[in-house]
Amino acid sequence: xxxxxxxxxxxxxxxxxxxxxxxxxxxxxxxxxxxxxxxxxxxxxxxxxxxxxxxxxxxxxxxxxxxxxxxxxxxxxxxxxxxxxxxxxxxxxxxxxxxxxxxxxxxxxxxxxxxxxxxxxxxxxxxxxxxxxxxxxxxxxxxxxxxxxxxxxxxxxxxxxxxxxxxxxxxxxxxxxxxxxxxxxxxxxxxxxxxxxxxxxxxxxxxxxxxxxxxxxxxxxxxxxxxxxxxxxxxxxxxxxxxxxxxxxxxxxxxxxxxxxxxxxxxxxxxxxxxxxxxxxxxxxxxxxxxxxxxxxxxxxxxxxxxxxxxxxxxxxxxxxxxxxxxxxxxxxxxxxxxxxxxxxxxxxxxxxxxxxxxxxxxxxxxxxxxxxxxxxxxxxxxxxxxxxxxxxxxxxxxxxxxxxxxxx
Amino acid sequence: xxxxxxxxxxxxxxxxxxxxxxxxxxxxxxxxxxxxxxxxxxxxxxxxxxxxxxxxxxxxxxxxxxxxxxxxxxxxxxxxxxxxxxxxxxxxxxxxxxxxxxxxxxxxxxxxxxxxxxxxxxxxxxxxxxxxxxxxxxxxxxxxxxxxxxxxxxxxxxxxx
Numbered sequence: 390x391x392x393x394x395x396x397x398x399x400x401x402x403x404x405x406x407x408x409x410x411x412x413x414x415x416x417x418x419x420x421x422x423x424x425x426x427x428x429x430x431x432x433x434x435x436x437x438x439x440x441x442x443x444x445x446x447x448x449x450x451x452x453x454x455x456x457x458x459x460x461x462x463x464x465x466x467x468x469x470x471x472x473x474x475x476x477x478x479x480x481x482x483x484x485x486x487x488x489x490x491x492x493x494x495x496x497x498x499x500x501x502x503x504x505x506x507x508x509x510x511x512x513x514x515x516x517x518x519x520x521x522x523x524x525x526x527x528x529x530x531x532x533x534x535x536x537x538x539x540x541x542x543x544x545x546x547x548x549x550x551x552x553x554x555x556x557x558x559x560x561x562x563x564x565x566x567x568x569x570x571x572x573x574x575x576x577x578x579x580x581x582x583x584x585x586x587x588x589x590x591x592x593x594x595x596x597x598x599x600x601x602x603x604x605x606x607x608x609x610x611x612x613x614x615x616x617x618x619x620x621x622x623x624x625x626x627x628x629x630x631x632x633x634x635x636x637x638x639x640x641x642x643x644x645x646x647x648x649x650x651x652x653x654x655x656x657x658x659x660x661x662x663x664x665x666x667x668x669x670x671x672x673x674x675x676x677x678x679x680x681x682x683x684x685x686x687x688x689x690x691x692x693x694x695x696x697x698x699x700x701x702x703x704x705x706x707x708x709x710x711x712x713x714x715x716x717x718x719x720x721x722x723x724x725x726x727x728x729x730x731x732x733x734x735x736x737x738x739x740x741x742x743x744x745x746x747x748x749x750x751x752x753x754x755x756x757x758x759x760x761x762x763x764x765x766x767x768x769x770x771x772x773x774x775x776x777x778x779x780x781x782x783x784x785x786x787x788x789x790x791x792x793x794x795x796x797x798x
Numbered sequence: 799x800x801x802x803x804x805x806x807x808x809x810x811x812x813x814x815x816x817x818x819x820x821x822x823x824x825x826x827x828x829x830x831x832x833x834x835x836x837x838x839x840x841x842x843x844x845x846x847x848x849x850x851x852x853x854x855x856x857x858x859x860x861x862x863x864x865x866x867x868x869x870x871x872x873x874x875x876x877x878x879x880x881x882x883x884x885x886x887x888x889x890x891x892x893x894x895x896x897x898x899x900x901x902x903x904x905x906x907x908x909x910x911x912x913x914x915x916x917x918x919x920x921x922x923x924x925x926x927x928x929x930x931x932x933x934x935x936x937x938x939x940x941x942x943x944x945x946x947x948x949x950x951x952x953x954x955x956x957x958x959x
Contacts, residue, residue, distance in 0.1 A: 500861035500917075638848060641841045643873060646866035650848055657857040798834050 407620020408537055408627075409675030410490035411483065411582040411736045413668065414729055416624045417648040418797075419575050420631030421641050423564055425557035428625055430576045434583025435621035437776050439613050441747050444754045444765065444773070445589045446609045449596035451763045456593035458689040459759055460749040472749055473690045475742035476586045480683040482735035483587055485718035487679055488514065489728020490672035493645040498665045503728070511719045514676045518711060523598045523697045530674030536667030540626040543655035549633040557632065574790040574797045577783045578733065581740030583621070584780075587682040589750065594685040598698050603763070630655075644729060684711040733796070741787045743780040751777065831884055832891075832898060833958050835877040840949055842870040842877070843905045846912045847942040853916055854935050860916060867913035874906045894956050901948050908941040 419427050445456040452459055461469035491513075492506035499506075517526055563572045601609065630651035631642060642648060645668070652664045681697070688695035688707040695707040722728065751773050754765045765773065791797075849866045852858040858866075881899055886892035915934035 497862050497865050500864050634848075638844050639840055640845050640848065641837065643838070643841070644866070644869040646862065646869045647845055649862060650845070650852070650866070653852050653858045653862065654848075657855075658859055661857075661859060661862055795834070 407617055408534065408623050408671050409483075409585070410486050410672050410728075410732050411585060411739075412624050413490070413627060413648060413671070414642070414645070414732045415575070415578050415582040415736050416627040417631045417635075417642045418733070419579055420628030421635040421647075422567060423572065423575065424632040424636055425554055425625070425629060426561040426564070427572070427576055427579055428558040428628065429561055430579040431583060431621050431624050431628070433779070434580045435618050435624075436772075437580075437779070438584050438588060439617050440769070440773060440776060441584070441750055442589050442592045442617065443610060443613045444769070445593040445750050446596050446601070446613065447606060447763055448750070448753055448759065449593040450601040450603055450606050450609065451761065452759045453597065455590070455597050455685060455689055456750055456753065457590055457686050459753050461690055463753050463756060463759065464749055468749065469690055472745050473686055475745040476590065476686055477683060479585070479735060479739050479742050480587050480679050480686070481714060481717060482731060482738060483585065483679045484676060484683065484714055485721045486728055486732040486735050487672045487676035488715075488718050489722050489731060490645070491669055491676060492722075493728055494665050494668040494672060497646055497649060497668075498662075504722075504725075507719055507722050510673075510676070511715055514673065514680060515712065515715055517673075517677060518680060518697070519701060519708070523595065526677055526697075527595065527674075530670050530677065533670035534667060534674055536663045537623050537627075537671060539652055539656065539660055539663045539667060540623060540630050543652045543660060544626050544629050544633065546655035547630070547633050547651065549629070554629055554632065568794070570790055570794045571797055573786065574737075574794045577740045577787050577790065578736045578797070580779075580783055581738070581743070581787075582736040583624070584743060584747075585736070585739045586742060586746040587679045589746065590686055591678045591682045594681070594689075594696075598696055600698075606763075680711050680714055683714040684708070737787055737791060737796075740780075740783045742784070744777070744784050747780055748777060832881065832894060832956065835880040835884075835902075836898060836949070836953050836956075836958050838873055838877040838880075839902055839905055840946070840953065842873040842909065843942055843946050843949065846870045846909055847939065847946065850912055850916065850935055850939045850942065854932070854939070863916040864913060867909060867916050871906070871909050871913060874902065874909055878902050878906065894952075897952055901945065901952055904948065905945045908938070908945045911941060912938045 416431070448454075448456050448459060457469075457472070460472060488507060488510045489503070491510040492503035495501070495506040495510075496503040563569050596605075596609065627648070631648070634651035634654055635642060635647065640647060640650075649661060649664055652660045656663075684707045685695060687693070687710045688704070691706075693706040693710075694704045696704060701708045721731070751765070751770075753759060755770065757764050846867055849858060849863050849870075853860070853863045878899070881895060881902060884891075884895055886895050911934075915938045918934060
């Protein structure tokens with residue numbers, strides 16, 4: 390019974406923890422401009438993140454070490470540095486976006502400018518990282534983040550034309566008002582949002598934090614294979630809500646307040662309250678994960694003592710690195726840059742950096758020295774290779790498309 | 799320079815060249831450049847209109863509604879800035895730009911009115927309803943719809959979808 394509850398908790402946490410500010414904004418933007426014609430990208434992204442998160446969880450459980458640490462050792466300092474540089478910069482952008490997301494959600498609740506909420510968000514994130522146990526932190530934010538199910542409920546309350554939505558999803562096409570370049574630019578952004586690198590580093594370091602062993606692999610696989618796809622459904626619900634309310638009204642999403650409008654229309658003030666709770670939990674959880682991820686990658690590269698399972702005094706550099714990352718994120722926000730713009734760029738840059746994250750994971754997961762008999766099977770390697778090709782194409786096409794479309798304008 | 803570095807440099811140069819080429823091809827410096835600000839303005843005024851509707855139905859809270867109106871005002875400011883920096887090359891472009899700026903000004907005014915009306919309390923201190931606060935909203939809604947129509951008309955005339 391206890392094991393079953395553990396599995397259920399893991400799945401629920403994975404669903405609630407799947408959506409972050411990148412997913413929220415990108416799915417709403419895409420829904421308001423392209424309807425559900427980019428739903429297939431969410432599917433491709435979810436399968437990809439399941440594949441590689443499962444792989445990195447397996448590396449951590451079998452070797453007892455986090456993926457990044459193994460990559461650094463297996464592939465040498467130069468490859469490790471390339472991986473660190475790319476993932477660290479993306480992490481920094483994502484931390485900035487998530488803290489901005491918390492502040493924007495609190496502005497939606499209070500009407501008080503988000504700039505005034507930023508310092509509170511910073512202190513709250515730091516306090517939780519400093520004081521709260523890893524499992525509590527992960528489970529609470531994941532479970533409260535489940536409030537975002539309000540998007541799915543709102544979709545039903547809006548009584549959409551299901552046939553039309555299904556047709557948009559099953560017969561994707563570029564809307565007449567948008568160019569093919571913009572369509573593919575947002576396809577890459579959506580893919581980057583679903584496959585953000587921090588998720589795998591956090592997942593594997595979390596596995597070490599929670600002391601996973603080989604016997605825990607089944608539970609981890611269930612969490613990933615059920616939790617992430619259901620999280621993907623939440624992403625689709627966000628896009629569908631925007632497609633039903635905002636697209637016909639000629640509204641293109643550029644702010645978080647616009648993301649909330651379909652939910653408000655469907656469920657009124659109660660739904661809005663649930664939505665704000667969900668957005669705060671999702672962005673807060675993701676801010677914790679990205680901040681920890683930054684600390685993990687730095688500490689694992691330089692060989693510092695790391696982990697929340699150690700007292701802060703025993704992992705001082707790890708904790709200082711995270712404080713510096715948080716302060717850097719807040720400094721960026723203090724310039725007045727729009728957090729939503731940071732989010733939009735962070736998901737595209739995520740896509741650009743994907744090969745540097747996922748190729749090393751694939752190499753390590755195939756190394757019998759680390760994995761023993763738990764190396765990747767043939768089928769997994771074939772799918773992973775196909776994904777590497779997709780990732781490479783997305784990565785190479787991202788910058789030219791960004792320039793050509795004026796970042797999707 | 800090692801072989802791998804040469805390859806990296808060549809790849810980067812190719813990407814920069816391709817980017818430059820694409821950005822050059824992407825937009826002609828004509829009425830197409832007005833499409834962005836026009837669509838941004840249209841989206842802002844329609845968002846405000848939907849928000850006022852939701853507030854009239856008491857579905858949106860005052861905090862959420864004013865936040866949305868504030869966001870749309872910022873969006874309008876950005877669209878106006880883009881339009882002001884547009885260098886018209888022909889008399890037609892100049893005329894289109896001027897007409898659009900005039901409508902943008904109308905939209906900004908109506909958004910300001912919407913923000914003020916949405917921020918007005920709808921509950922009187924004694925617990926009753928402050929009708930003055932709510933009463934402004936239909937008038938503001940009319941203003942927003944009129945501004946939307948003006949912009950739509952101009953966009954159709956200019957061939958902006």
